[in-house]
Amino acid sequence: MRGLTITTPFPTAKLTTLARLKSVLGVTSTTDDTVMTNAIGRASAAAEKYCGRTFVRQTYTELGPAFGGIEFLTKEAPVVALGTVTFNSNTLTDVTVGDKQQGVLYRKNGFDWTAQSFGGLAGGGKLWDVGTPIVGQEEPLWSVGYTAGFIPAGYDVTAGTLKVLATDDSFNDTDSGWSSVYGFLKAGDIIETSGFTNGANNGRHVITGTPTAVKIATTSTLTAEATSTGRTVSVQDLPLDVEQAVLETAKTYYQQRKTDSAVVEKQMGMARLRFSEQGGAGEPGLPPRAIGLLRPWVRSV
DSSP states (O other): OOEEEEEEOOSOOOSSOHHHHHHHHTOOOSTTHHHHHHHHHHHHHHHHHHHTSOOBOEEEEEEEOOOSSSEEEOSSOOEEEEEEEEETTEEESOOEEEETTTTEEEOTTOOOOOEEEEOOTTSOOOTTOSSEEEEEEEOOOEEEEEEEOBOOSSOOEEOTTEEEETTTTEEEETTOTTTTTGGGOOTTOEEEEEOOSSGGGSEEEEBOSOOOSSEEEBSSOOOOBOOOSSOEEEOOOSOHHHHHHHHHHHHHHHHTTTSOTTOOEEEETTEEEEOOOOOOTTOOSOOHHHHHHHGGGOOOO
16 A cells, blocks of 8 residues: 655646647637647646656655565655655654666665564564464554655746856856746756856766755856856756657647547548547557657556
C-alpha cells in the first residue's frame, strides 16, 4: 500500500503553452484561445494517464512499504531534491538519491522490511511480534519527502532587466521574473541562455545553490553584463518529446472538435475518407504519433 500527498503543487498542470500550440496550428486569431487552452489541459492529462506519472515538478510526501533491500523506488521521478525521510516516525539521515531519473533512493543499511507478522493464535499479529512474516502484507511505515518532475514550457524569462554578475556567476532579473517558479528550481538543474553579448554567458549552465526570485547562480564562469534587451533565460527541462506528444494530442483534439468520433469512414462515390483512430485498448484517446513519443516515459510503480 502506498500513499502519495502533494505538499507543494506546481502552478500549472499543462505541459505546453497556448502560444506553442497556436504556432503549430498556424493560428494567429484569439477567437479559439479558450478552446485551445482546454485542449492543452486535456492532452496533458491524457499523456500523464498513459505514462502513469506526473510530469510537472511538485513536492510530495510518500508513505510506502519496504522489503529489506538497499533501494526504495519513489512513485514520481526524476527526484531532484530529497526531503525528510522517516521510518516508523523516526527520522533518518543516511538516505540519498541513488538514481535521480528512475527515482531510486539508496540506504546502505537497507530499508527495513515492513511485513506484518503472524504471532499464532495467542499472538497479537502486529508488526515485530514473534511469528511468521506475512508476505504481501507490508505496512507503509516509510515516509519520504521529495521533489520530483520537470519544469514545463512557459516560465522562460525574456526581458530587458536581465543581467549577469561575475562575482557569483549568476543570472539576475531585477523584475523578479522567476517569482512563480524559483522555488521549484534546484541545484543541479540546467538552464539555457541566449542573446548575451559575451559568449561565455550563452549556452547551458548548471544551477548551484538555492535560486531566488531574482537570482540564479551557476557553476559556470560568467562575464559581467549590465541589463539589456534581447536576452533569454530558459528554465524548461520537460523533455521535448513529451511536449511534442502533448502538442500532437492537443492539435488533434482541436482539429477534430466538430467531428463525430463514432464516424471512422466517409464515402462519396469513388472518394473515401477515413479518419485515424485515436489510441487503442487502454490508451486514453491519444493519436498514434503521441503514443510513440510517450511510450519510453511510461512508469509503472
